[in-house]
Amino acid sequence: MPDTLPADSVGLVSTATLHVDTPLQLDCGRTLNNYHLIYETYGTLNQDKSNAILICHALSGDHHAAGYHSMQDRKPGWWDSAIGPGKPIDTNHFFVVCPNNLGGCKGSTGPNTINPETGRLYGPDFPIVTVSDWVRSQSVLADHLGIQQWAAVVGGSLGGMQALQWAISLPDRLRHVLIIAAAPKLSAQNIAFNEVARTAIKSDPDFHEGHYAEHNTIPAQGLGLARMLGHITYLSDEAMGQKFGRELRSGALQYGYDVEFQIESYLRYQSSTFVGRFDANTYLLMTKALDYFDPAHDFNDDLTATMASLQARSLVISFTSDWRFSPLRSVEIVNAMINAGKHVTYAEIEANQGHDAFLMPIPRYMEIFGSYMKKIASEVPSA
């Protein structure tokens, strides 16, 4: 934790909660009669409410995108590299809003919140929500904040998919969309990885069909395994090799089954910290939302036709070593936008960090991201 807050940090931040009593019709056919969304905001909304940026988070992200909750925090929010004074999403110019998705586990209504109809935790009975459901719920938050049109909706990975869905579903409510390290839908391989992760969680004896809270336990083994697997897909072979290589913890082979290689130790550490901060039912739900995401499905699988409604100008960014959502997946999006005659700018960033590159302050990435955001800033009056 820093003794003093960095000058380019949004500083100490607090959360806000929106309670909604208007029922939300979900894609799965069920209805949430009431729900709440927890969110954070950074910067100041200008007079005509035209400088608002919506940040959509990825699978394991949450509403805490930037800054610190207290001086005791070990780390800032998950996208602190991109949000703050002088950073690409410059809080001197923009009013930034980041909600926790419905079905999340950090405060918005989800599996680990109380179902008002039963007085018990939703647990596995929480309906599976989709990317479109998230967009609808986020538009309710926008209404509440008086934001008729976002200056931009921005997201990476699953967050990028939400941003794309925003541009497709509610085209007149955003002027720009930034889709980073995303894909127009998951591939069979992507779904396969998700299914292994879900199987790991569901086959943990402590899972209890999702009712683990009632048994005062958590499926730590299964959730940890799911995270280990996920983490491998977030990094590139090259990045892992550079960071760990074949380095041994104790310097010599032990000829046993305990942790020997540094990479094993790292994965176990990642999984144990994740288990402490994330909910297994939410993990299942988020992976299903990813699997179901396929906006072109409603347009006879024609992605170009899907883009026909777009009004926002788009920036699409991919990373060379990302094999979870490779540059080719971003190119599919760009190609459809071009064929639909839409405004789009596309950059493929040379980076060896794999999918996780979208969270890192890679100079060229920050330059392009920042240039684009500056252009947006020039279109709106500051607060």
Place this chain on the structure above:
Amino acid sequence: MSLRIDLQIISDWIPDGARVLDLGCGNGTLLKHLQQRDISGYGLEIDNGKFAECIASGVNVIQADLDEGLPLFADQSFDFVILSQTLQAMARPDFLLDEIMRVGKQGIIGFPNFGHWLCRWQLSISGKMPVSKSLPNAWYDTPNIHLCTIADFEKMCADKHLEIINRSIVNHAHKDTLGIRLLPNLFGQIAVYHIQKQNS
């Protein structure tokens, strides 16, 4: 700010409202200029710095390597595909020209004329590779690896059954001199061609 000579020629040939693709668009000057006339489209640029400049000026820009062709773009999907001062830097100019005529209904190609008398003079008298205003690099570090003359380019067009709709051959002062009119391949420094497939 006045446009570079070749860009001014190109701009004059494109009607209002057209849809264009500018290959090797640099900092987006031409596209920005064309936007004022409701001409929309995309630039392709590989250089990082110029790419960021395009973003700053609000030009749609796609980062792409032209040596890989134009796989992002559908057949006949643009009114004009523009390639200015870049043909000579391609690994396979003929392949890119095929791609231009696949994607564009018409093509506009500008290049420095290697047949200009100064180039010929430098090579024949001094015995050294020409260095000029349009070709400022030494032979070993030049990006211009496939230089051609006006005669060479017109032969390639004929071989590929491309019709030359219009051509503009000028010097750096943008003067259409008597010399250029009589002997364009000897006195022209910059050549810009407007082409389309024959019988199209």
